[in-house]
Amino acid sequence: xxxxxxxxxxxxxxxxxxxxxxxxxxxxxxxxxxxxxxxxxxxxxxxxxxxxxxxxxxxxxxxxxxxxxxxxxxxxxxxxxxxxxxxxxxxxxxxxxxxxxxxxxxxxxxxxxxxxxxxxxxxxxxxxxxxxxxxxxxxxxxxxxxxxxxxxxxxxxxxxxxxxxxxxxxxxxxxxxxxxxxxxxxxxxxxxxxxxxxxxxxxxxxxxxxxxxxxxxxxxxxxxxxxxxxxxxxxxxxxxxxxxxxxxxxxxxxxxxxxxxxxxxxxxxxxxxxxxxxxxxxxxxxxxxxxxxx
Amino acid sequence: xxxxxxxxxxxxxxxxxxxxxxxxxxxxxxxxxxxxxxxxxxxxxxxxxxxxxxxxxxxxxxxxxxxxxxxxxxxxxxxxxxxxxxxxxxxxxxxxxxxxxxxxxxxxxxxxxxxxxxxxxxxxxxxxxxxxxxxxxxxxxxxxxxxxxxxxxxxxxxxxxxxxxxxxxxxxxxxxxxxxxxxxxxxxxxxxxxxxxxxxxxxxxxxxxxxxxxxxxxxxxxxxxxxxxxxxxxxxxxxxxxxxxxxxxxxxxxxxxxxxxxxxxxxxxxxxxxxxxxxxxxxxxxxxxxxxxxxxxxxxxxxxxxxxxxxxxxxxxxxxxxxxxxxxxxxxxxxxxxxxxxxxxxxxxxxxxxxxxxxxxxxxxxxxxxxxxxxxxx
Numbered sequence: 001x002x003x004x005x006x007x008x009x010x011x012x013x014x015x016x017x018x019x020x021x022x023x024x025x026x027x028x029x030x031x032x033x034x035x036x037x038x039x040x041x042x043x044x045x046x047x048x049x050x051x052x053x054x055x056x057x058x059x060x061x062x063x064x065x066x067x068x069x070x071x072x073x074x075x076x077x078x079x080x081x082x083x084x085x086x087x088x089x090x091x092x093x094x095x096x097x098x099x100x101x102x103x104x105x106x107x108x109x110x111x112x113x114x115x116x117x118x119x120x121x122x123x124x125x126x127x128x129x130x131x132x133x134x135x136x137x138x139x140x141x142x143x144x145x146x147x148x149x150x151x152x153x154x155x156x157x158x159x160x161x162x163x164x165x166x167x168x169x170x171x172x173x174x175x176x177x178x179x180x181x182x183x184x185x186x187x188x189x190x191x192x193x194x195x196x197x198x199x200x201x202x203x204x205x206x207x208x209x210x211x212x213x214x215x216x217x218x219x220x221x222x223x224x225x226x227x228x229x230x231x232x233x234x235x236x237x238x239x240x241x242x243x244x245x246x247x248x249x250x251x252x253x254x255x256x257x258x259x260x261x262x263x264x265x266x267x268x269x270x271x272x273x274x275x276x277x278x279x280x281x282x283x284x285x286x287x288x289x290x291x292x293x294x
Numbered sequence: 295x296x297x298x299x300x301x302x303x304x305x306x307x308x309x310x311x312x313x314x315x316x317x318x319x320x321x322x323x324x325x326x327x328x329x330x331x332x333x334x335x336x337x338x339x340x341x342x343x344x345x346x347x348x349x350x351x352x353x354x355x356x357x358x359x360x361x362x363x364x365x366x367x368x369x370x371x372x373x374x375x376x377x378x379x380x381x382x383x384x385x386x387x388x389x390x391x392x393x394x395x396x397x398x399x400x401x402x403x404x405x406x407x408x409x410x411x412x413x414x415x416x417x418x419x420x421x422x423x424x425x426x427x428x429x430x431x432x433x434x435x436x437x438x439x440x441x442x443x444x445x446x447x448x449x450x451x452x453x454x455x456x457x458x459x460x461x462x463x464x465x466x467x468x469x470x471x472x473x474x475x476x477x478x479x480x481x482x483x484x485x486x487x488x489x490x491x492x493x494x495x496x497x498x499x500x501x502x503x504x505x506x507x508x509x510x511x512x513x514x515x516x517x518x519x520x521x522x523x524x525x526x527x528x529x530x531x532x533x534x535x536x537x538x539x540x541x542x543x544x545x546x547x548x549x550x551x552x553x554x555x556x557x558x559x560x561x562x563x564x565x566x567x568x569x570x571x572x573x574x575x576x577x578x579x580x581x582x583x584x585x586x587x588x589x590x591x592x593x594x595x596x597x598x599x600x601x602x603x604x605x606x607x608x609x610x611x612x613x614x615x616x617x618x619x620x621x622x623x624x625x626x627x628x629x630x631x632x633x634x635x636x637x638x639x640x641x642x643x644x645x646x647x648x649x650x651x652x653x654x655x656x657x658x659x660x661x662x663x664x665x666x667x668x669x670x671x672x
Contacts, residue, residue, distance in 0.1 A: 006503050009532070013499040020496070119333055121520040123552045130556055132531045141531050213527075214496035215520040215552055223494040255500035263501045264463065264490040 005137035010259040011252060012138040018251025019144075019151045020214075023206040024228025025235065025243040026158060027199035032237045033162075033175045034195030037098045041082065041106035042203050043225015044113075048075040049204025050216030051113055054122040064127070072204050078109070079200025083193050106221070113218040126212040143213050150209050151244065154202060159240050171195060230274050236284020245286065250274075319360040320621050322347070322613065323388030324606075325378055325403065326417070327395040330369035334518075335395040338603030339417055340365055342587075343392060345594050346610045356614040359621060368394055375399040376406060383410045390626050392609040393417050395602075397465055404431050413627040415612060417605035420469060424650040432630055432650045434608035434640055436566075436657040439473045441542045444564040444658045446481055448671070449512050454537065458487035458510035460501055460525065462517035467493075470516030470541055486510050491521060499528045506534050518543040523552035530557045537562065542658060545569045545601060555666030562671065564658035566601040568639055570668045574659075579637050587639055604639030611638040612645075 024046055031039040052071035056062045062070070086105050087098060127146055132139040162168040173181040174191045182188045206228075207216065214220070227250065235246030250270055257269035277285060324343055327336035347363045350356050364386045368375040375394045382388045383406070390413045394400050397420030404423070407414035407430050416423050419435040449457065459474050461467040471488070478485050487508040489501040502525070505513060513536050515525050522544045529538055538561050540549070545565035550558045567574060571584035587607060591599035615636055616629025633652060636643040641657030661668040 003507075006507050009503040010500055013497060013503070017497045120548070121523075121552060123523070123554070130527075130530070130554065132533065139531055139533065210496070213524075215523065217520070220494070223492075224496070255497075258489075258491075258500040259504050262490075263504075266495075266500075267492060 006259060007256075008136055009138040010255045012135060012140055014252030014255035015248060016140055016144040016147060016251070017254065018231075018248035019147045019244075020206065020210050020224070020247070021227045021231040021250050022244040022247025023147070023151045023154060023209075024203060024224055025231030025247050026154065026239055027203040027206070028229055028232040029235070029237045029239040029243050030158065030199045030202070031195050032232070033239055034171045035087075035095075035098075035192050036175065036178075037095045037102065038229070039196075039199065040099065040102045040225065040229075041109060042199065042228065043221030043223075044106045044109040045075050045079060045200040045203030045221075046207035046210075046224050046228075047113060047216065047218065047221035048078055048109070048200075049207025050124070050211035050220065051117055051122070051207075051218065052204070053124060053208050053211060054216060055117065057124065058122075064125075068208055071208055072201050075204030075207075076197050076201045079196045079203075080193060082109075082200075083196035087192070087196070088189065106225075110218060110221065117218060119218060121215045121217040122211075123215050124208075124211045127209075141213065143209070146209050147213075150205060154205070155240060155244055158198075158202075162239060167191070167194065227270075230270070233274065234277055234285055236286050238284070238286065242284060242286040246284070249285075319355070319362040320617065321362045321364060321386060321388040323379075323382035323386060323391040324363060324365040325368050325375050325382070325391060325393035325395075325399070326365060326606075327370035327399070328365075328367040330371065332370035332396050335417070335602045335605075336367070336370070338600045339393065339395060339606035340367075341595050342591065342599070342603035342606040343610060345590060346607065349590070350614065357617045357621075359617070364388060368399055370396055370399070372398050372402045376402050379403045379406050383412055388412065389621060389623050390415065390613055392606060392613070397423060397469070400431075400433070404428060407431060412623050413630060415609040415630070417602075417609060420465070421473075427648060427650050430627055432612070432645070432652075434605045434612070434638075434643075434651075436640060436653040437651060438469050439477060440653065440655060441564045441658055442470065442473045442477050444655060444660055445514060445539050445562075446477055446483065447655075448562065448660050449483070449539070450481065452512075452537070454483075454511035456484050456486045456508075456510045456512075458489070458505040458508055458513045458536075459485060460487075460489040460491065460498070460505065460513065460515045462493050462521050463490050464493050466518055466541075466543055467516050470543075474514060474516065491517075491525075493517075493521060495521065496524065497528065498525050499532060502528050502532055502534065506532060506536075510536055512537045512539060514539040514541075516541045516543070519546075519549055520552055523549055523557075526553040526557040526561060539563060542566060542601075545661075547598070550663060550666050555663075558663045558666070561663045563661060563663075565661045565668065566604065566640060566657065567659060568599060568601050568604050570659055570661055570670060573668060573670050579642060580639070583637055584639060601640070608638040608640045608643065611636060612643060 027042045052074045053067050056067035056070050126143045128142040170186045171191045174188050178188045231247035232243050235242030254270045258266040326340045347361045366378040392415050397418040400416040400418045400423050414431045416433040421437045423433045461471040487505045491498050540563040542564050588599045612630050616626045619629040631645050633643050633645040641653040643652035645652040660671050662671050
């Protein structure tokens with residue numbers, strides 16, 4: 001196996017983990033765009049997606065598709081409840097206190113999940129088999145294709161939603177200036193609720209499609225959430241291609257770092273890149289800087 | 295008539311006297327990480343010890359004394375375990391302490407046990423706990439290097455010279471990595487790749503690609519679930535045909551379930567005897583005890599007994615054996631140190647002033663995963 005073959009595999013492995021980070025990152029971006037806050041409970045929705053699916057599949061013995069749909073629905077309900085109970089009652093709270101509330105919320109959700117489902121790791125059957133697919137010199141699994149497909153569809157849908165529908169545009173308006181949006185008749189609070197519903201659905205979807213590969217347990221949300229957050233930061237908190245590139249860059253850097261340098265410094269390499277990006281381009285790699293009109 | 299009264303009176307005196315002795319129960323303290331990241335260790339340990347103490351008391355106690363168990367949850371936190379150990383010794387006045395569950399906590403509690411002269415029977419695997427030997431400290435899990443040796447003996451038999459190792463970057467993995475590298479070079483193996491992964495990592499294909507390129511004769515993975523299960527799947531994805539060894543850290547059915555019987559097929563690992571007790575030969579000395587532990591645990595808690603709970607079982611057996619020689623902390627310490635061929639869950643313990651673990655290679659059986667089940671290999 002020469003170095004070219006190795007690099008092909010590193011790139012492909014990076015691409016597949018990157019797609020996961022991207023999908024999680026988009027959830028961060030959507031809430032940030034609608035409310036201006038970072039929802040650190042986003043990783044927990046990823047966990048909830050996987051764990052609800054396991055629950056419906058193994059405890060209630062439902063078929064896979066039904067379990068998946070129910071799991072997304074259940075995670076969305078949790079997301080909506082979280083917004084109603086924890087975010088909305090905080091009138092005029094500064095973004096920083098809302099961010100801290102989301103951290104508290106994530107610890108709470110994780111704790112409840114641990115009590116209800118226990119601390120075991122669970123695996124879900126892959127959607128379409130385990131036979132590796134040979135792509136040139138490298139291999140991936142059919143489940144990776146599912147991840148690519150779902151990520152692509154989600155990105156396209158969110159692009160269409162934010163650019164071409166009334167409620168999508170309204171949500172963007174809230175992000176620019178929620179006061180002005182309120183003045184032109186947009187129900188800001190409903191939009192915030194909406195953004196939580198969408199991003200928790202998206203997070204849970206990510207959690208479901210990766211569960212057959214990465215397994216799931218009550219605490220998978222922490223690291224995945226953090227990586228998704230990095231993807232969103234690199235992508236400049238865009239709910240579209242920016243975050244996708246952010247995720248893929250992070251994934252590829254990790255796998256090249258582990259493969260070519262040292263696997264002990266894999267996370268360090270990725271996070272150093274993140275720090276450098278934050279120093280040089282705090283608005284993200286792809287975003288244009290904010291222009292303030294005076 | 296007079297004779298009868300004398301008899302009754304003496305009987306009553308005897309009973310009262312016995313009650314007075316029995317009223318002084320022996321206090322056993324326990325420190326387990328029942329919640330928190332190491333709860334997979336602490337929970338079965340606590341369950342096992344509570345079950346055993348209840349059983350022993352129902353039979354009238356050990357050596358005529360009732361037992362009283364005081365369990366504290368350390369949450370896997372070093373500072374908490376030291377505080378709670380202090381509490382056990384100063385407030386609860388225990389005669390012996392079982393636990394803590396992890397190596398870090400045990401190391402932190404050791405100075406206290408030594409100073410207060412209270413025997414400590416740790417349920418953690420780290421070699422540092424009993425090497426060098428500390429007067430008041432014992433441990434029941436076999437040392438990591440015993441498992442490493444078991445693997446290397448097998449590898450040597452199949453002429454696997456070049457080894458690739460992939461270890462998790464936590465305490466368990468780094469201890470395994472040290473032992474693997476030291477023992478491998480001692481025994482004339484070459485380590486051609488030395489890779490690491492994080493405990494929460496979700497994809498190890500990058501490390502395995504690098505390993506594949508180094509052309510090893512065998513791959514040894516050292517970690518606890520779920521990492522090794524992901525590695526087993528990744529190995530299959532990359533089409534690596536090299537024999538794959540796992541550590542005793544994944545010797546449970548859970549690992550096969552997570553990896554899938556497809557990806558787990560053919561994986562070799564050293565397993566504690568509890569995992570494979572139904573496959574052991576009829577004349578195995580531990581067989582009866584292992585079966586009764588598994589049945590009792592299932593009856594009480596509804597799940598299979600685990601190796602980890604077995605560590606607490608060992609501690610209990612060692613302590614109750616020692617109690618037959620006297621119940622002061624010093625007598626218990628001496629009693630444990632004098633344990634000779636004590637049959638328990640993790641193995642057959644033979645302690646000495648220079649060995650406070652007492653287990654050897656026979657604590658593990660080499661097994662291969664075949665069609666989702668264990669198969670003993672020679």
